[in-house]
Amino acid sequence: MGTPSTYGLWRKLVAKPGGKQLFSAAMCLRVPYFGTVLPTIREIRPGHCSVTAPKWWGVHNHIRTFHAIAACNLAEIAMGMLAEATVPATHRWLPKGMEVSYVAKAETGLRAIAELPEIPEFGSEGFDLPVPVRIVDARGTEVVTATITVWVTPRKAA
């Protein structure tokens, strides 16, 4: 039996007590720059990921709101976990750009929701997959919107 995929590990842990926290901690060990926003993954499934992050001193900007680039980090976590659950093992993916708008002050902890309008076909050609991400505050107000473009290509035969 090989190492479980990221999505395989999520499915294994999600139903267990503390499983989401354990998965989120394991993710931050593997990808240390995610750790600065203290993320908790709430849901992962093909085409969807939701992740929350508290407002703490380490993400404050000079006006004591949630720093925009920390919010971008949160958006990337949501995109990355969505991609892990959506892109089949036959293909690989790599983010190649992000468009982002800061639409309101982020004065609370945040939730990023990455959601694809539809699951694409994964064929023999590489393609750009735009992943829309909404980031909302504790009241549900949208504070950041982003579209992360992911480059998806078939894996080469080993």
Ligand SMILES: CC(C)(COP(=O)(O)OP(=O)(O)OC[C@H]1O[C@@H](n2cnc3c(N)ncnc32)[C@H](O)[C@@H]1OP(=O)(O)O)[C@@H](O)C(=O)NCCC(=O)NCCSC(=O)Cc1ccccc1
């Ligand atoms: C690669 C491309 C996006 C498109 O150029 P094209 O020439 O049309 O693409 P082509 O398909 O012909 O491939 C050419 C070569 O490109 C590489 N490569 C391609 N795909 C993958 C892949 N899936 N994984 C690994 N490498 C891949 C590979 O060397 C391949 O050569 P090969 O075929 O192996 O011999 C280029 O603009 C670029 O490198 N931009 C910078 C992107 C960048 O730095 N993003 C990171 C910023 S985001 C971040 O830091 C967080 C984060 C990171 C990771 C995960 C999650 C979060």
